[in-house]
Amino acid sequence: MIEQLTVCLPDGPGKLAAMCGLLGHNGVRIHALMVAETVDFGIIRVICDRPRHTAELLCGAGYNAMCTRVVAVEVQNVPGALGTLLDRLSSCDLNVEYAYTCCVDSRTVDIIKVTGEPLEIKLRESGLALLTAADLYDPDEVTRA
Incomplete structure (x- = not known):
């Protein structure tokens, strides 16, 4: 099994772009990204080259992020x-x-x-x-x- 990064992202223009920009700026290589929408927020699922490091990076930037197996x-x-x-x-x-x-x-x-x-x-x-x-x-x- 591997770890997938899961991020709860508030709905709104530019929110996903800002999160992906942060990852790119920090050299995170995204292999896959999937967005599932709910009424108030999106659930972003990411397969990347450094899931634990990326979760820590996102949490430090105020995002709700965790790793899922x-x-x-x-x-x-x-x-x-x-x-x-x-x-x-x-x-x-x-x-x-x-x-x-x-x-x-x-x-x-x-x-x-x-x-x-x-x-x-x-x-x-x-x-x-x-x-x-x-x-x-x-x-x-x-x-x-």
Whole structure:
């Protein structure tokens, strides 16, 4: 499993731009970004090269940010790949809370928030090609994980 940065961002013009500008100014490499809207705020989910460092940076700048554990699975970029992945998770009695897809270098990666106990054992039994922190993070961040 990897860590995803989750940020609660108040709605308003320029709020997302300001947050992303702060990350860029501080050299954070964003692999994926997903925005989910609610009535009063957005939930921003980010896969980046330094999630813990970035959470600390954002909290220090007044943002509500935290790290959440998710699964990153490398998949073939072909029709049906996501369905096959979801079938495997389902067959292991794992529930999908949300999912999104990104490209990391030349790889297609599905990011999935799953639940089910015992989670680590069920993920191992799934036989999926799970990515690790070393596959996505800055080397200094891997030592912190």
